[in-house]
Amino acid sequence: MVGGGEGAFIGNVHRIAARLDDEWSLVAGALSSDAARARSSAAALRLDPERSYTDFTEMARREAERHRVSGDGIDAVAIVTPNHLHAPVAHAFLDAGIDVICDKPLALTLDEGRLLATKARDTGRFFGVTYNYSGYPMVRRARALVRDGRLGALRAIQVEYAQDWLGEAIEAAGHKQAAWRTDPALSGHAGCLGDIGTHAYHLACFVTGLTARSVSAELSTFVAGRQVDDHVQAMLRFDHGVRGTLWASQVASGAANGLRLRVHGDRASLEFDQQRPDELLLRDQGGDETRLRRGRTPAGPTEHLRLPGGHPEGFIEAFAQLYRDAAQVIRARRSGDAAPAAAADLSTVDDGVRGLAFVAATLRSSAASGQWTPIEADR
Amino acid sequence: MVGGGEGAFIGNVHRIAARLDDEWSLVAGALSSDAARARSSAAALRLDPERSYTDFTEMARREAERHRVSGDGIDAVAIVTPNHLHAPVAHAFLDAGIDVICDKPLALTLDEGRLLATKARDTGRFFGVTYNYSGYPMVRRARALVRDGRLGALRAIQVEYAQDWLGEAIEAAGHKQAAWRTDPALSGHAGCLGDIGTHAYHLACFVTGLTARSVSAELSTFVAGRQVDDHVQAMLRFDHGVRGTLWASQVASGAANGLRLRVHGDRASLEFDQQRPDELLLRDQGGDETRLRRGRTPAGPTEHLRLPGGHPEGFIEAFAQLYRDAAQVIRARRSGDAAPAAAADLSTVDDGVRGLAFVAATLRSSAASGQWTPIEADR
Amino acid sequence: MVGGGEGAFIGNVHRIAARLDDEWSLVAGALSSDAARARSSAAALRLDPERSYTDFTEMARREAERHRVSGDGIDAVAIVTPNHLHAPVAHAFLDAGIDVICDKPLALTLDEGRLLATKARDTGRFFGVTYNYSGYPMVRRARALVRDGRLGALRAIQVEYAQDWLGEAIEAAGHKQAAWRTDPALSGHAGCLGDIGTHAYHLACFVTGLTARSVSAELSTFVAGRQVDDHVQAMLRFDHGVRGTLWASQVASGAANGLRLRVHGDRASLEFDQQRPDELLLRDQGGDETRLRRGRTPAGPTEHLRLPGGHPEGFIEAFAQLYRDAAQVIRARRSGDAAPAAAADLSTVDDGVRGLAFVAATLRSSAASGQWTPIEADR
Amino acid sequence: MVGGGEGAFIGNVHRIAARLDDEWSLVAGALSSDAARARSSAAALRLDPERSYTDFTEMARREAERHRVSGDGIDAVAIVTPNHLHAPVAHAFLDAGIDVICDKPLALTLDEGRLLATKARDTGRFFGVTYNYSGYPMVRRARALVRDGRLGALRAIQVEYAQDWLGEAIEAAGHKQAAWRTDPALSGHAGCLGDIGTHAYHLACFVTGLTARSVSAELSTFVAGRQVDDHVQAMLRFDHGVRGTLWASQVASGAANGLRLRVHGDRASLEFDQQRPDELLLRDQGGDETRLRRGRTPAGPTEHLRLPGGHPEGFIEAFAQLYRDAAQVIRARRSGDAAPAAAADLSTVDDGVRGLAFVAATLRSSAASGQWTPIEADR
Incomplete structure (x- = not known):
């Protein structure tokens, strides 16, 4: 996990939701760019200090290395930082060959988002975006x-x-x-x-x-x-x-x-x-x-x-669904199986780009006094 | 009442609502422009055949005459025809010096509505428009x-x-x-x-x-x-x-x-x-x-x-409120009293014009691909 | 109408509801046992002073006489007094051969209610009880x-x-x-x-x-x-x-x-x-x-x-349904037609007796520390 | 945990809820009395095979021993079996000096429940009953x-x-x-x-x-x-x-x-x-x-x-609250601190007894034709 240090709201939700169905456990993190806070956050979550990082690029590099060396690197990174870091972190992990689960929005701008989509396509990594309400x-x-x-x-x-x-x-x-x-x-x-x-x-x-x-x-x-x-x-x-x-x-x-x-x-x-x-x-x-x-x-x-019905579920379970789906899809990809049904319901980097295209067009329309503005098609 | 012959929906609502609070009773009508239907509708409502008309201009004239001669002409006309007749009927009764309660919309066009507002102002007659949900x-x-x-x-x-x-x-x-x-x-x-x-x-x-x-x-x-x-x-x-x-x-x-x-x-x-x-x-x-x-x-x-609370009221009562308010206002005008509080909540010909201005601007905006279009201020 | 003088809640509801569907109009009343209040209430409702009574027995007698003499006596009496008068008033009108529409409860006691049911059966008059929520x-x-x-x-x-x-x-x-x-x-x-x-x-x-x-x-x-x-x-x-x-x-x-x-x-x-x-x-x-x-x-x-659906109806309309049903049933009885479908949904004196039987048994059970107590079957 | 093998409904809820707030983790279990099912259930949950038992008395004994020897025995047992085993299991763990969190009902009969309450009092162990809706x-x-x-x-x-x-x-x-x-x-x-x-x-x-x-x-x-x-x-x-x-x-x-x-x-x-x-x-x-x-x-x-408000919580979170409260109370007891506020909201063995007293009295009343039957006061 990158982000989600002490006091973060959505990072904690991701963490609890990810393990709800016993599909994921948190084993490494760059929980904060502040070293002390990263350390104390990791300790509170009983992370192995070896795998608590302050620099996400180091984390990407070292976890990829672990994969190569001992086969126990992380299965995927969850990006739960403030928005401006989503893209840089995602790039770092894609570059390191690690699957990505990223909070929305994908990036700050449509162009930035497209670069990321291209990278995801080129590297062939899994890239899920947590539009949680779809869960x-x-x-x-x-x-x-x-x-x-x-x-x-x-x-x-x-x-x-x-x-x-x-x-x-x-x-x-x-x-x-x-x-x-x-x-x-x-x-x-x-x-x-x-x-x-x-x-x-x-x-x-x-x-x-x-x-x-x-x-x-x-x-x-x-x-x-x-x-x-x-x-x-x-x-x-x-x-x-x-x-x-x-x-x-x-x-x-x-x-x-x-x-x-x-x-x-x-x-x-x-x-x-x-x-x-x-x-x-x-x-x-x-x-x-x-x-x-x-x-x-x-x-x-x-x-x-x-x-069962009548026993209320809520926000956490919806989030957990995305993590469960992602685990199934990643597992199937690794074992070479056909994509499970869940794959069809998972939002990916392309959905993230569509969201950014909507944002860009809406900003432009509002600036142009409400003129009907095309939402750019995927390229 | 003009309009509201057998089978009409809103005419019947007006009739029942108007008498609900014992403020109005139906004593004359041009319920249909079809003579036979006007007659049978009037009979069903036990109208005096003398005061069942097929022509609204005749009704306006004769009821005004009744006022002059025997003092028992209608207190106001309720216009509940299809929309295209609202303005012509209203003109006829205003010209005859009779107060008007008109269903919305006031008229088919903004210009037509403005003419009516001018006429209402010039004649000094009461002119209520039944935006019933405000009741x-x-x-x-x-x-x-x-x-x-x-x-x-x-x-x-x-x-x-x-x-x-x-x-x-x-x-x-x-x-x-x-x-x-x-x-x-x-x-x-x-x-x-x-x-x-x-x-x-x-x-x-x-x-x-x-x-x-x-x-x-x-x-x-x-x-x-x-x-x-x-x-x-x-x-x-x-x-x-x-x-x-x-x-x-x-x-x-x-x-x-x-x-x-x-x-x-x-x-x-x-x-x-x-x-x-x-x-x-x-x-x-x-x-x-x-x-x-x-x-x-x-x-x-x-x-x-x-x-009392908990005893459901509905659509009829809301309509009745407008008729009750109109009765109070008309009574106060005739007796020279100050306008009652209810007057502030009654919609008038000017509100009707505002509605038509909204319609006109909306039609123009849509035709102009959603361009922000001014809703013309009252003149 | 007996009862329902100025300030009464349910009497006014009966009056408005009864005429809602143009089936009934109020033509006579013993609106109050207080002569002055009876008079002023009648005046407010524009009753013919001739047919405003202070004594319900006189009303029953005179309206029955009207029937015999001029054929224009009331079609039915609506009883909307406080509870203790329901039975006495109903007896008076049944004895005079006039159909009865009575507010619930029928009477103060089960025995009193049964006497009334017997009387209704013996006289062959229509006897509706306004359990209004069934409307x-x-x-x-x-x-x-x-x-x-x-x-x-x-x-x-x-x-x-x-x-x-x-x-x-x-x-x-x-x-x-x-x-x-x-x-x-x-x-x-x-x-x-x-x-x-x-x-x-x-x-x-x-x-x-x-x-x-x-x-x-x-x-x-x-x-x-x-x-x-x-x-x-x-x-x-x-x-x-x-x-x-x-x-x-x-x-x-x-x-x-x-x-x-x-x-x-x-x-x-x-x-x-x-x-x-x-x-x-x-x-x-x-x-x-x-x-x-x-x-x-x-x-x-x-x-x-x-x-139509979506246009809220409420308490008045439910009450009106009972009066509409009663009118249909009474009309069919007089013309010798088969009972209309509405008859099956109208509550009668027998339903009133059943209500009193429920009350009597409930009072007894509570007095007997909650003992299961039979609700006496109709006799 | 005792009970909660594969396919169990409430056992799984307890497990997920207990860890939701990072207060508890599952380290040992007698998940089923069927050896094979106990083993496979334990494996699915990644329990240490050493600490997967088929016999709850053995579990109580061995975990108590662990406490004495290496200080890493379970902090408490969660009892999630079918009802008839609640009391026997609870006795075993109380006897072994282990705190108990038990699903409701406490026992099959009021007498059995009282014995358990006495035992809890005598052993001084914590005994929570998971009336989950109170969470x-x-x-x-x-x-x-x-x-x-x-x-x-x-x-x-x-x-x-x-x-x-x-x-x-x-x-x-x-x-x-x-x-x-x-x-x-x-x-x-x-x-x-x-x-x-x-x-x-x-x-x-x-x-x-x-x-x-x-x-x-x-x-x-x-x-x-x-x-x-x-x-x-x-x-x-x-x-x-x-x-x-x-x-x-x-x-x-x-x-x-x-x-x-x-x-x-x-x-x-x-x-x-x-x-x-x-x-x-x-x-x-x-x-x-x-x-x-x-x-x-x-x-x-x-x-x-x-x-935060508007982000729906549900059944799991309510259950988790009880486990969080229990953790706080147990911690305070062990450290000799004053009972935390949460203690007041936790249901204990005495509440469990009250529930059984209600059941016993209700059964008796129904058998006695609804006679008012005292719910026996706590002894």
Whole structure:
């Protein structure tokens, strides 16, 4: 693991989630670029001091060497640093021939992301990106329902992600998470857009199997002194004439972590709210509403993995799903087996690039007074 | 009443709502332009045959004459015809010196609406427009909460109105309501936009006390062969930097009559869903969510009028509120009293014009590829 | 109408509901036993002073006479007095040969109720009892689902009715409604049990088509100084081994008017909450949950009478349904036609007696320390 | 760990939950009494084969010896066997001087439970019972709200636990979990009552701080051929005149794991539904309803341990809380420190005995036709 030293939020989530299903254990880390903090963090996690590094390039080199020499180097690196380091760290490990699991966003810019995708392709390494909300069983079920035609021909998508934790200028008051997330140097030029807008966009694409072709957007910054946007509203044109709206806000009073997706087809629509992740609403054209619940029949393949229906699962389990899927895929690659079904649901470096293309186009559209702006196709 | 003959939906609602609080009774009508249908409709409602007309201009003239001669002409006319007749009928009654209560939209075009507003001003008649959703007690409470600063400085508005009854081409299959609502000659060039988008827009303005200055919109028509839009997505710029999104659809599978408003301020946000009209959600910045319920303390002035809390009220009562308010206002005008409090909550011809300005700008923006288009200020 | 003078809650509801569907109009009344209040109430409602009475026996006599002489006596009397007058008034009108629509409870005691049932049978008059919650379209749908076997063989019923308006000793503070409802002389020995427990019991029987055979109950009085129970908990044994629990409380903090029914069969269960009366939840054994909504397909016969789905209906409409049904039934009786379908859903004097039998058995069981006590079968 | 071999449900939950917060790791086990299954289960979990036992008494003896000899014996045993082994295993480890964490129920009978409580007291060992639902942060908050008087003087409690997984005779069709849970020899004479009724009872006591003094109950068995009850309805008399109802069913069609508690005081009431564990509803007498959400202010002490508000936690985290609390308490005992705050929220052998006393009294009451039966006080 690179990043995730003491006090980090998402690093700890990755660590707990990765081992939840006994697929991964943490054996090495560059947990902090601060030597003392790296050391104490490693000690708290009972890492072998030999494998606690302060420099991620050294870690890449030494773990690759271990592989060659004793065959016990890490199976993959998990990158959980602030955003600006995602790409440099990923490059280092790809160069060392080590598989990568990287938090989103892939990089600070679309160009940077593309370079990484090229490198991943060229090195042939596994490269997963942890769009964690795609790990929820009911999100998987939603995707399957769309794919199987249960909704009919798609017409419109509404996706939103509302939080209120940046409703005040807490970055100016010493809140660490807020500070790096609102600092363009560490987080990129997209604030709310990059932090949660991309999750919303990915969720919409993941469930529908569609990609947006162009965007008309307006970014706003409501909190005085803030250097990045904290509020995003956008309209989207997806493949096949599907229309969409996206709203993301970190100043939406009273919202905790309100990621919500609605997809409308000509036969039915569905709704997912990540604050009630064990449920999925399905509404028939002209008809009634069914609340599908995880673990009840007819259930999808990931719904019975851990707990029966009615025993609530949450954020950790969704994250764990990604790590479980990654382990299966990596195992299959190494043994030369065909890719497991899970491979189809894993987000990769290409999805990461798509997220960056969405961010770039949205920034440009907003700067151009909402002009419809193409989201650059993959090259 | 003009319009509302047998089989009409909204005419019957007006009739029942108007008398609910014993403020109005139906004594005359031009219920249909078809003489036989006018007659049979009038008979079914036990109207005096003398006061059942087939021609609304005749009705205006004769009822005005009654006023002069015997003092028992109608107190006001309720206009519940298809949209294209709203303005002609209103002109006729204003010209005859009779107060008007008109269903929305005011007219088919902004210019037509402005002429009507001028006429209303010049004649000095009362002119109410029945934006019925503003009659819900909890919408009134929402408006009071915003006005009293409970939400703090407003930042963003999300409003949506989703239905699915036009999800298929039922107008081609002989569905009468669908036929006139999708016929530009009878309903105007705005389809879903005019029919329900305007309700959504009005609700947002009514609750927040704001007006949108410009709009960036995209209209779509999903059902083949349909001549008007059936799906609207738009971004709005309101007064004081408040941002907004509006989504209206009549092809949203599974949606019955989903008018929903969310308003975010820097202290709190609120949410109203007209399908649960006795409730209002209030969410505090960084805090919890309160479900305010009609008729519980602290309650607003219109909440205890008919039924105690927990005894559900609905659509009819909201409509009735407008008729009750109109009666009070008209009574005060005639007796020379100061306008009652209810006057502040009644929508008038000027609100009707604002709705038409919104429609006109939205049509223009969509035609101009979503360009931000000013919503013309009142003249 | 007998009762329902100025300031009365339920009388006004009856009046508005009765005319909602244009089936009834109020033409005569003994609105109060206080002559001045009777007069002013009648005037406010524009009753013919000739037909405003202070004595209900006089009203019965004079209206019967009108029938004989001029054929324009009332079609039926609506009894909306406090409970202790229900039976005497009903007797008077039955004796005069006039059909009766009576608020629940039928009488103060089971014996009194039986006398009334006998009288109704002997006189051959129509006798409806307004268990208003059975008028909701989704309650009708629930009943049809059970009857049609959608739930399979029934196993268990949970019914509850929670309010908080008697959470404090407001009867001692001059609250009129509270005063007569907690006074055994006016309301009977059952407090909460008679006022709302009977509604809960009726709803359970109405939807399931079952009757309870015995009850084990515990009544409590939480508010000091109160002379009747304000809290009821009971277990029930229904026909065919079906088990049930009933909880009713008027001291349940935070509850407005929480009447809620759940019925479990071996194939599915259903849930109805009168505070969301346009919905009905259906849950399949081992499966998911469907939220049935009024006016969506497949819909029951009473769902489309007034407003389309998504346009909320409420308490008034449910009450109106009973008056509409009664009008149909009375019309058919007079014309010698077969009873209309509505007749099957109307509660009659026999249902009223069943409610009193439930009350009597529950009082006895509670007094006998919860002993299982038979609910006397109809004689 | 004793029990929890391959295919076990709750054993795996204990294992994952115990390590979630890095307080415990699994180092030894008697995972199955079947030697081969014990071995393969241990191997799958990478247990040291030296510390994989087939006989729990041997495990107790050898681990105690390890303690004496090398100081690396287990810190505590987790007992996750079928019910009939809970007591024998606990005795073995207490005798060996090892702290115990035991799944509920403590034992098959009240007498057996009391012997165990005596043994625990005499040996001075720590003895925790995993009533897991008391680990939810919002259950802890509920308990604090009651304790702090937010609800006022308590009046009534409604608790229910509804499942449908035993709605059919799946025990006869080879379903293992169902088989042992409906076999009196393995599970005790109480079926649904012991399995989930006790959870409901414990939750009510835990949140309110009260104990029931007597019970009037009716057990039913709806599925033909079943040897134990599958449906429980009961009335309860708690301390201080508080009244209660309890309903538990494993044949409630459509219910997944519906554990729900409502507590009514004279100032407010609260409601907790374990299927939405991050929420708690608080309703004020005569007022509105607040939805308290985990991790929002004002928050309780356990709400911020793992994930911020809006990031759903679930069943695993609640279980983990008990293991975290137990670790803290055990650590404090060993270091001679004062008991940490967590100690107050941990359920012990005495709570286990209280649960058995409830079961015993409920069985007796049901057998005695619902007679109010005292729940024996602790001795």
